[in-house]
Amino acid sequence: MNEGEFCKMKKKIKVIKIDAEKCNGCRACEVICSAFHAKPKYSSSNTARSRIRIHFDPLRNVYIPVFSSFYTPAECASRNKYIINGTEYDECVFCGASCPSRDLFKEPDSGLPLKCDSCEDDPPLEKPMCVQWCLADALTYEEREEEAEEEVKLDELETGLESLIDQFGWQKVIDTVARLTQKD
Ligand code: SF4
Numbered sequence: 001m002n003e004g005e006f007c008k009m010k011k012k013i014k015v016i017k018i019d020a021e022k023c024n025g026c027r028a029c030e031v032i033c034s035a036f037h038a039k040p041k042y043s044s045s046n047t048a049r050s051r052i053r054i055h056f057d058p059l060r061n062v063y064i065p066v067f068s069s070f071y072t073p074a075e076c077a078s079r080n081k082y083i084i085n086g087t088e089y090d091e092c093v094f095c096g097a098s099c100p101s102r103d104l105f106k107e108p109d110s111g112l113p114l115k116c117d118s119c120e121d122d123p124p125l126e127k128p129m130c131v132q133w134c135l136a137d138a139l140t141y142e143e144r145e146e147e148a149e150e151e152v153k154l155d156e157l158e159t160g161l162e163s164l165i166d167q168f169g170w171q172k173v174i175d176t177v178a179r180l181t182q183k184d
């Protein structure tokens with residue numbers, strides 16, 4: 001099936017609820033997320049590789065967990081400013097995009113986008129790792145099933161390839177793949 005086509009499917013909706021008021025900024029979620037996604041798994045932990053980031057506002061003493069979401073090759077033409085209970089938050093604070101205007105949610109060595117995959121694993125985890133490690137219950141998890149007509153989405157590999165092509169161009173990516181396959 002090609003991208004852009006639609007199909008009816010039963011879909012498991014995974015929801016991580018964020019109660020920012022309970023977040024104490026321990027950053028255990030960042031540590032375990034980066035360790036879980038290390039290759040091999042748990043071989044290292046570098047929070048710069050985490051798919052969840054804790055935003056800290058020192059003036060207001062507020063911690064806000066933000067999950068990485070999508071990759072975009074272009075930065076937004078406009079910005080959003082949130083005011084919650086009279087507190088004005090900086091632009092982009094709640095955005096989970098991997099975009100050119102900031103270094104968040106990018107693999108530090110390659111610059112490739114990092115996207116929360118809800119800790120997909122085989123066998124599946126009962127709960128995502130960041131939820132398991134959040135002892136303050138700022139992150140909680142629930143899932144439900146829905147029947148939905150879904151557009152077929154790019155998977156993680158295609159998203160990574162799209163990002164590489166945006167950075168280096170088709171030809172360079174193809175040449176590199178050809179060179180690497182000749183090594184084997
Ligand atoms: S583990 Fe929970 S309490 Fe600790 S920083 Fe992450 S969301 Fe906040």
Ligand code: SF4
Nearest residue numbers: 033116118119128130
């Ligand atoms: S759900 Fe998994 S991949 Fe997503 S931020 Fe939490 S630990 Fe990372």
